[in-house]
Every structure is written in structure tokens, then in C-alpha cells.
Amino acid sequence: MSGRRFTLDPSIKALLNDLGVSPTRVLRRAQLPTDLFGRGPIALAPEEYFRFWEALDAEGGDRDLAVAIGRSISVEMFNPPIFAALCSADLATAAQRIATYKPLIGPMRLELDQGGDGLTITCHWPAGMTPPQLLATAELVFWAALARIATRHHVRPVDVSVPQPPADRLALEGFFGVRVRTGPAHAITFDRHEAHRPFLTENEQMWRFFAPELRRRLSDLQAAASVADRVRAALHETLPAGGASMTEVTRHLAVSARTLQRQLQLEGTTFQEVLASTREDLARHYLSHSAMRTAEIAYLLGYDDSNSFYRAFRTWTGTTPDTLRATAATGA
16 A cells, blocks of 8 residues: 555645645645646555645644545535445445545555444545544545435434544534544444435436446556555455465465565565565554554454564564664653
């Protein structure tokens, strides 16, 4: 994902206008060309994408900006994720569609869990990168705003979690109608009834018209990704379930082990090297940005026990997980 570029949707200009924020000041603060919006399609690297949202947060002033963004979302904003979602039959269908095509428009991945309690949408960011707080909370606000626009009903989630308490916590809780708690990831949950409440904006015929182009763009993006990047993406999904083996990854990517080894060798790396770097990046992220216990982190990285994780971490970094966490806390 680190080598990809992501589209900053043209509707962002309308959003900045609605928020009363100067596009030029945002771009200048983000160290991006001030004529960026006049160049046609805008494609940003993950670092640039995050800088844009950090600059927007800074230029927005002392306001509850994530809530303001949620209230600015409207049917009139022709935006691919909003449009794809509004054409859906319900929130559960909308989430599936956006999760599929999210890689086209931002450096993040959506994980969906439709268990007995309803629908949980969890945001996953590039390994080793911490998303701007505004971007992360706006992603959660989007889902509640979307459901309310499409159903014309004041849909409320049953649970919202963030890794660190946001500065505008009270405003967010007022918007969601539920307490925002501290958890391991940015996630929002809707009960089964709300997840399947019919969208009044459903338009399956229009969706069929646009879906082929979205599939083509997604195929082009995946083809452009390096094999190592695809392995990392697969590991992000398989590691929490204990899938650290090449067998799990080859099954996920639908290639043979021999083919995968050959492709990685052509890129100057090996499966074990990609696995180790992915685990290290994730470990550093968990230790620096969550309160999870070391045993929990070891489990999420696919280790059988904490001792194996400790030994590997010392090999990568020359220090221990506890020391790195203490250093990160002191720096913060």
C-alpha cells in the first residue's frame, strides 16, 4: 500500500467550501501544490493524503470538525463512496460495496463483521502509519451520516470505539447518540435492525451502470501493486487468525507457493523477509498506539506465545516491546 497513490475526490472542494476553510491555506500547510485542485484528477501518496487531513484539521480552527463534516455530507455531493452506498438496498450492502472499492480512494482497508449482534465496520490503516485523528473519526461519522441520509431515519450506532480519546469526544457522542469508548481500533457497530433498514435511495439499475468501471479501476490498481505489497495486505488479514504461513497467504492470493517464491525473488525479497517486516511494523504500531497487552499483540501477529514474540522483537529492534512502549509514551 505504501507505493500506491489514492484519489482525492473532487467533491472535497465543495466540502471545504461548506466548512468555510480556504483550500489554498490547507494545501500550503500540507506542503502540496496550491494549484492542485486545478490539475484534474488528484492522486496522493499515503503520506500526502494524511498531511492533507492534518492540514484540514489545523485550518478548521477550534471546531468539532468531524461532526461538521458528517453534517455536510449530502446526496448532492457526487462522490464515489457515497454514490455506491446510496444505491444500495441497506447499510450492510453499502458497507460491502465500499469495503470492496475503498482501496481506490484512500490508504485504508475496511473489515466487516456481520455477526449476531449486527454489523461492525473496522478501519485498518497502513502498517506503521498513524492516521490523522480527523480522518479517522470522520470515517466513523460517515457511516452514521450515510445511514441517516439514505433511510431518512435518525439511525444510531450501538457502539463506537477509537484507540485514543478524541478532543471532540462530547460532540461526537452527541452526534452518534452513544458513548465513544477506547478500543484497539477505529470501529462502529450498528444493530441488525439498523444494518438492514431499507435505503429509500436504493437504485440497483444505476449501480449496475457504474459497477463495471469501478471493477476495472480496482483491477488496474491491484495489477500495479508489487507482489510484496499483496503479500503484506494478505498477512494483515490472515495474521490475526494465526495465518502466518506461506500456505495461508498463497491460498488467500490464489497462487502456488513456488510461483509466489519466484515472484518475490524477482523483487529482491523472500516470504520470510516480508513476514518479518510486516510483523515488526504492526508490532511497533500496536505498542505505540494502543493499550493492548503484549500477549494480545503476540496473538494478533500470529505467534503461539509471548516468548516467541519477545525473541523476534529483540532480533528486529535490539530492544524489548516494553522498552519501546515506554519510549513511545515518554515521547507522546
